[in-house]
Amino acid sequence: MALKPSGPTTLTVRPTRVRYRMLGLVLIVTAINYLDRTVLSIAMPSIRTEFGLTGTEAGLILSAFSWAYVLCQIPGGWLLDRYGARIVYGISILSWSIATGAMALAGGFAGLFGLRIALGVAEAPSFPANNKLVTAWFPSSERARATAVYNSGNFIGLALFMPVLAWLVATYTWHVVFLLTGLVGVVISALWFRFARNKPADHPGVNAAETELTAADAAPQQPRRATWQDLRYLLRKRRMLGMYLAQFCTNGVMWFFLTWFPTYLVQEKGMSFVKAGFLASLPYLAALVGVLFSGTLSDWLLRSGRSRTFARKLPMMIGFAGSSLIILANYTDAPGLVITVMAVAFFAQGMSAIGWTLASEVAPVRMMGLSGGVFGFFTNLGGAIVPIVIGIILDATGSFNGALVFVGALGALGFLAFLVIIDRVERLDPDRPSTAEPARS
Secondary structure, three states: OOOOOOOOOOOOOOOOOHHHHHHHHHHHHHHHHHHHHHHHHHHHHHHHHHHOOOHHHHHHHHHHHHHHHHHOHHHHHHHHHHHOHHHHHHHHHHHHHHHHHHHHHOOOHHHHHHHHHHHHHHHOOHHHHHHHHHHHHOOHHHHHHHHHHHHHHHHHHHHHHHHHHHHHHHHOOHHHHHHHHHHHHHHHHHHHHHHOOOOHHHOOOOOHHHHHHHHOOOOOOOOOOOOHHHHHHHHHOHHHHHHHHHHHHHHHHHHHHHHHHHHHHHHHOOOOHHHHHHHHHHHHHHHHHHHHHHHHHHHHHHHOOOOHHHHHHHHHHHHHHHHHHHHHHHHOOOHHHHHHHHHHHHHHHHHOOOHHHHHHHHOOHHHHHHHHHHHHHHHHHHHHHHHHHHHHHHHHHOOOHHHHHHHHHHHHHHHHHHHHHOOOOOOOOOOOHHHHOOOOO
């Protein structure tokens, strides 16, 4: 005769909420991540003056990070699958913080370029790790909001600290901001090693009920080393290709704001450096609201009975359409109107920035790390290409007008990727091809 359990079962015990503390840690790390990769844009007007850099040279320095970041995405995903997010991410945080602090010692183009490459290599595992952790820690019904929360880290640090950092550059020197942000990152790396865990089952504070929330679709079915066949599979699926194109576009729009935006306000619109630093923080706040709104809306649509495809695609398509409105800034020099247009466009870009939700719900579970690396590779091609293209346009025309047309076109292209190429938001399963997706894929 079966024995009756002596204690409460997972059916009667409320799940613990450790996953939210884990998400908070990921959010903090992501905020530091983006602050470190973007602080150069705040210092760039001063750096260009000090070293006499052309627009193309500045674009090369601003994009050097992304080229290294792109090339290391797939190796970073492989390392995550092999060694786990806690160890790989922790080493990554410490390494990129040291690279950031070292930029204070750069003496010209070569030093800045080399250290930006080092920063890109060190940060490469970050977003594949975020995706892997959210997939492991959160059930599908909470995943868009969780993705939106950590993606809000892209903007939180900049929205809060851009005026302060601009003041530090103007009052002291640009070297100070790199030293400070690098030091903060070293402290955060120690906190990561102390508190982070790869999955709920590894955390002593998680009860069985919370572990079971994600067990159905988040835990790997069977640990397996990624192969070239897995990579070919990911690169041949129409659904994935549409997601790659859309991510290229949304990240390209974002990298205008992360690299050239302060220079645009100073050079094109004639604002003072400190004023530009203050006003530039407003679009970042708008983007923060946009990404949180998009994630909340997407999960609400899903809970309301809408299909997963509708719930995930609609907010992002609205975002892509809205981000193309950045072109309107070409038709006014009034600071208030310029910032309003930019805030609307960046709010919309924030809405389109929850693509990692799709990555967590479409990619095969056993390829989550590799898939995150491939997804990140195409995502960050936007950050690698867009700053250089803008620098070339600036040198060729002497104006940002053509650059804004280029950025607006990226928003339109991302909208078309969701409308035409991405068919359904449904998990791919290479082990069951007959049921994983429609034949046309």
